[in-house]
Amino acid sequence: METTNMESIPMSVLVLAPLSAITLHELVLRRVEVDHLALPLIVTSSTIYWALVYYIGFFSATVVTASFWIPLWLYIATYRAFFHPLKDYPGPLGAKLSSWWAVKQTWASNFHYHRVQQQLQKEYGDYVRTGPRELSIFDPAAVQPIMGFQSRTTKGPFYDVMEKSLHLNRDKVFHRQRRRIWDNAMKTSLSDFAPHIEMFTDQLITRLREEEGKAVPLLEYVTYYSYDVMAALAFGKPMGFITGQSSDVAESILSTFTRGVNALGLMYHMPWLMNALGVLTSIAGPMREWRDFSVNQMKARMALKDARPDLISHLINNTANNESGHNLLYGESRLIISAGSETVSSALTFVFMHLAVYPSYMHAIRKEYRKHEAEYNCERPLPLLDAVIQESMRLWPSVLFASQRVTPPEGLTINGHFIPGNMIINMPPFTIYRDPRNFVDPDSFIPERWTDRPDLVLDKSAFHPFSTGPYSCAGKGLAMMELRSVVGRVLDEFDIVLPEGFVSEHYFEDIKEHFTAGPPRLLVQFVSTK
Template sequence: MDALGSPAIGVLVVAPISAILLHEAILKRVEVDHLTLHLLATSTAVYWLTVYYAGLFFATLVATAFLVPLCLCIILYRAFFHPLKAFPGPFGARISKWWTVKQVWDTNWHWYRVQQGMHAKYGDYVRTGPRELAIFDPAAIQPLLGFKSPTTKGPFYDVMETSLHLNRDKVFHRQRRKIWDNAMKESLSDYAPHVEDFTSQLLKRLREADGKPVPLLDYCSFYSYDVMADLAFGKPMGFVKGESSQVAENVLRTLTDGLNALGILYHIPWFMNAIGILTSLAGPLKEWTDWSQQQMKERMAVKDARPDFTGHLISNTARGPKGDSLLYGDSRLIISAGAETTSTSLTFIFMHLAVHQHYLRAIRKEYRESESSYSCERSSPLLDAVIYESMRLWPSVFLASQRIAPPQGMTISGHYIPGNTIITIPPFPLNRDPRNFEQPDFFIPERWTTRPELVANKSAFLPFSTGPYNCAGKGLAMMEMRSVISRVVNEFDILLPEGFDQDVYFGGIKDRLTAGPPNQFVSFQKAK
């Protein structure tokens, strides 16, 4: 130590004290998720400056003297002294969200099954992260997600760009959502013929397949991405007709293939935020960003465009860099969120009908008996029941929306939730809870029609979420599903390959933020 000199020894004494003060004064009190890249850049710069002026050995010694006490403080605080210490849950989850990442990886993206296991083992209120609770109690839905909820969105919504969905400002969201709702209200009926036109294109492609097996998920994705691109930019991507460009195909591949990564990154938004800055500079995400921005620029430049959803957004958004950036973000939200959720929902519905052929025939009968008055805007009792039951069993979004408890905390069902706690309500375990739905693992559409006693707690069914952040595109999604399911089933039988095992198929569905169904080949054969 003498060789280091008094100033150096002083630095080594101050380093651990500074680490403890940093943790006590800032890290345990302030959310720093959005500052990851800044903190990493700053600490790296300080380290190499110390190397330059004092040598590698001393710089490493100081870094160790700072980081080891800091890590110990964080671990001990999270494990034994955190306000959430009384809530049960896996010990590893108390320490770090990397525990969750490992579970996702080890289970091959079956996090929703891990959540079910935690619910069974620990109860309705489970600590799933250093400052995170997963709540499986339906009584928490309105206090957390409802219109009068005092909660705000969690750090996940700070990632990437600003859009209607990706922001945490309640006032901004309320103002922007009003524009979206008015646009949907004014344009949805006018857009119904476009939905039917895309369905006609899909039917033509299925006829051309002439009963040969086709990849179901791909075909559903082609349809939904074309619909949403048309909604966002006034023109489709050309997938259903087989006329897509190479750039459009790259975009689709980026969005679908990237979902596996999102299934992990969702749990560590601080990391997602950091790499989001980097991926915006190069790589597949930049291609997607550049393409969508160019499409929106072209749409904004159209004179006397037909009245539509995007036109309403454009006319109600201030022009300039900030307003244009918001339109670019909203256009990407329309496609990425709207297309992926609809394609997975359609895939699951078709698979359920292929497994349960009597429902397929019943929907065909319902459609043909009311064909003269058919409209994708109107409810069809059996068809809607099949859609709801499929969405209950396999929601298109496994993501449990993050909410932050208010600083003063809140009490739900006698449980006090400390302030600034991240709270989630996982939808899959909620839908499979026998307290909410009798025979929860069985496909029984009648629970939504003639057997309402099988729905013990309807408030637990949240296919489009609830409250101020509920799905703005619910009406459009239902139009698409009604149009595609009824018209395809009217014309085709859906046949699975010989040896198909439904347990293997449904057991292969992944939690990738949205649901990830296997790309099963099925045959659409002309119905009698």
């Protein structure tokens, strides 16, 4: 029977509820990482609330629930602000209290959180508290202690989201074993895959020839290229984007990725939310479509008899032939496509845009390419071409997300700063790459700093566009092959012409952070030089 007055609620309940909240915080929330338990906690608390509504009525249930949650929130806020192990590190008060602060800053800055991080460094220094248990570190001396091969840190809760793969897992032993398989696969298959990269570059150039002199969407075209390359790598066949032969399902999947970037730019600050939504979106919707497509493609690839040796065949042959192994392969096929495509497409876009803004380098690369055309191989570096790619990645890294690491239980001392155990630490790449202590004139595009002007690089260890240490990008070699192939061969045939009235400052200021860097959409012309 429903009751609607405070007198009907036993005083012991009103006392026990806040005490239970405090006990929960002290015994569990302070000591256990709950990011992966978000959905069970939400479901459990909601079930308890509605059970109370059924037995004691809406008003009484709300009062009892509030007497638990309000003291819990107040207690957590007090602890985080004044008693947390990171209490002595400077940072905005909102960041100390909740990760929602970073979400708010991302939204308020129109997805320019990398600029927010720059301002934080200027205001608070090299060690800034940017979350309840998170430090953002801008000190290049921290690179090796945090990410190096001898580092005692582990991956942060972000890497528990979605599904298990080489990248998305926090088990050091598993990663080390799986990474060895990936490295061997890359080592033996990259040379064989080079002709396929050149084939897709042929297709891209053919399309540009057809559109010669017309205004074309730069980001869209290089995205078509990168997704086709990665699909061929993961499944043994492309999606047909470059040639215009893609299926409706493939188009829908690409649309899901391109339209979902804003949501990812907000959610990656809160792994618990990504975990919860990952479970829900796997049941139905666009992400379910992507999962089903990738599973079907991988099953077809696994069923091939006498398939040519390539990356995915090496992974299949070195993965257990059981449900767990198959799920790992499904996850890694999605990793290959989603991670490899977005990063390469943004890198290509930025390289082309820098060359269009600074055409003297465009002409110099063309000259260098033609000089070495006879012995050209996308696996081998060309000094100026590689320098331009490096400098573009320094100014605008494809991944703006600062990789999470967790300090060991005993804590970690970096450059005289003691960081307590089990704290999340990260190193924002954009801010570090733009730091004048690391690079002379850091905001300027100067490829010579990677060739004959090494004096313009003050701390080379600060630059790691493919990360560093045991968790560095396994596909670095492949990405560089794609970049060399597309940039060198496209510039051999075309000048890139920007639209009338284009203002480079406005374009680069509009680059957004969606975990990866989000280039603005722009129509450019590819004008033949032959």
